[in-house]
Amino acid sequence: MMHSSEIRRTFLDYFQQKQHTYLSSSPLVLSSDKSLLFVNAGMVPFKNVFLGLEQPPSARACSSQKCLRVSGKHNDLEEVGRSPRHHTFFEMLGNFSFGDYFKQDAIHYAWELLTQVFHLSVERLWITVYQDDEEAARIWEDVGVRRERILPFGAKDNFWSMGETGPCGPSSEIHYYLGSDPSMQHPEGVNSDDDDYMELWNLVFMQYNRDEQGSLTPLSAFSVDTGMGLERLTTVLQGVKSSYGTDLFVPILQRLLALNHRDDAHYQQYRYAYNAIADHSRALAFLIAEHITPGNGGRDYVSRRLIRRAAYLGRTLGLEQPFLAPAAQVCVDILGEQYPELLQIRTDIDSILTMEEKRFQRTLTRGLRYLDESCQRLTQSGLRTLPGPEAFKLYDTFGFPFDLTQKILAERGLDVSVQDYEEERIKQQQRSRQHALFKA
Ligand code: ATP
Ligand code: MG
Ligand code: MG
Ligand code: MG
Numbered sequence: 350m351m352h353s354s355e356i357r358r359t360f361l362d363y364f365q366q367k368q369h370t371y372l373s374s375s376p377l378v379l380s381s382d383k384s385l386l387f388v389n390a391g392m393v394p395f396k397n398v399f400l401g402l403e404q405p406p407s408a409r410a411c412s413s414q415k416c417l418r419v420s421g422k423h424n425d426l427e428e429v430g431r432s433p434r435h436h437t438f439f440e441m442l443g444n445f446s447f448g449d450y451f452k453q454d455a456i457h458y459a460w461e462l463l464t465q466v467f468h469l470s471v472e473r474l475w476i477t478v479y480q481d482d483e484e485a486a487r488i489w490e491d492v493g494v495r496r497e498r499i500l501p502f503g504a505k506d507n508f509w510s511m512g513e514t515g516p517c518g519p520s521s522e523i524h525y526y527l528g529s530d531p532s533m534q535h536p537e538g539v540n541s542d543d544d545d546y547m548e549l550w551n552l553v554f555m556q557y558n559r560d561e562q563g564s565l566t567p568l569s570a571f572s573v574d575t576g577m578g579l580e581r582l583t584t585v586l587q588g589v590k591s592s593y594g595t596d597l598f599v600p601i602l603q604r605l606l607a608l609n610h611r612d613d614a615h616y617q618q619y620r621y622a623y624n625a626i627a628d629h630s631r632a633l634a635f636l637i638a639e640h641i642t643p644g645n646g647g648r649d650y651v652s653r654r655l656i657r658r659a660a661y662l663g664r665t666l667g668l669e670q671p672f673l674a675p676a677a678q679v680c681v682d683i684l685g686e687q688y689p690e691l692l693q694i695r696t697d698i699d700s701i702l703t704m705e706e707k708r709f710q711r712t713l714t715r716g717l718r719y720l721d722e723s724c725q726r727l728t729q730s731g732l733r734t735l736p737g738p739e740a741f742k743l744y745d746t747f748g749f750p751f752d753l754t755q756k757i758l759a760e761r762g763l764d765v766s767v768q769d770y771e772e773e774r775i776k777q778q779q780r781s782r783q784h785a786l787f788k789a
Contacts, residue, residue: 737769
């Protein structure tokens with residue numbers, strides 16, 4: 350069985366042999382890009398190159414980019430734990446052509462790497478193309494994919510744009526059937542919510558520029574941007590059905606179970622909570638390595654929310670001692686070689702996570718009691734929506750991030766009005782502003 354670090358290295362070696370320059374991962378926080386809280390794809394550090402504003406580092410490049418999808422257009426947070434393949438933090442393997450090769454080579458490389466180097470079973474692979482991209486479909490046929498395995502999709506799935514205007518173009522994706530019986534495969538499974546079908550690799554062919562009027566003109570130089578989740582490729586190569594079954598996650602889950610004095614049966618019963626905690630511990634380790642520590646605004650609040658969501662989940666599992674720090678230490682063991690910034694910050698990861706987790710534990714018990722009582726009152730009066738002021742009190746007095754309150758309510762078949770909550774928050778802001786004025 351191939352170890353995940355070997356899988357990453359094999360991908361990067363393959364493209365280096367094809368004259369790609371290896372570029373180590375950019376930080377999650379790019380000070381040059383104010384439009385994003387966090388890097389969420391391998392191409393983000395090269396945005397200005399694709400826009401023609403910067404010289405490419407070389408004509409071809411490859412990387413394994415740290416990505417975080419917890420905010421903005423790409424926010425997978427609510428999927429995490431439930432989904433066998435969505436994480437907040439993940440590594441995106443990618444190869445890039447900056448005005449150098451195009452569809453022909455990009456498709457040949459991807460196919461050769463997956464089928465000749467990694468030896469994936471051709472019988473489990475599916476290809477999607479943009480409906481009008483006959484050129485890509487033909488190239489896939491040339492490399493040996495049967496026509497019935499090449500599926501056309503519309504713009505939602507297979508046309509990529511950087512923004513309202515700017516570089517854009519058709520994409521083509523490789524999907525993998527993870528199910529136990531290959532004779533059960535069918536085209537409708539691809540891009541559906543059936544977990545037996547997993548999107549593995551996205552190849553984007555940038556060939557147009559979209560102007561203010563929405564019309565497309567060919568770019569002077571065509572480019573390629575690809576992205577494949579290391580966790581997903583590892584899932585396939587290690588013969589499991591979920592990334593949580595790979596060597597990237599198993600040791601973290603084992604540590605959590607040991608801390609909880611529980612065995613696999615407990616994991617099977619509470620898989621969602623264990624998975625989400627393992628996921629969050631990785632994201633937190635990488636955030637702290639970039640000096641993003643729990644706080645009240647922007648990126649810092651992302652860190653706080655992750656810790657508090659994890660603390661709540663830990664409570665549902667009966668975990669009593671602080672568990673995030675030990676889980677994050679295992680993540681450092683697993684990924685420290687590839688990302689040495691983790692090794693340097695080991696002790697900070699420990700103290701920051703332990704402190705924030707303990708701080709929240711103090712109000713979590715009381716907050717949950719308050720929430721329980723509110724829920725009881727609601728159900729007794731036949732209502733389903735928690736009033737805004739109560740959700741705000743959970744935030745203000747007990748430190749519950751709003752999304753955590755939403756999540757707990759959803760678990761009980763209840764909800765809360767975002768608008769009511771917002772109104773209450775603004776009222777409170779005005780009250781404290783008046784208070785400050787009065788004091789002055
Ligand atoms: P999905 O449809 O599964 O949500 P996506 O289309 O949003 O994936 P892309 O934006 O195309 O993903 O990103 C390229 C690749 O990165 C995907 O093909 C997948 O391998 C990986 N990837 C995307 N999102 C995640 C995630 N949340 N966790 C792990 N890997 C991911
Ligand atoms: Mg997605
Ligand atoms: Mg997709
Ligand atoms: Mg995709």
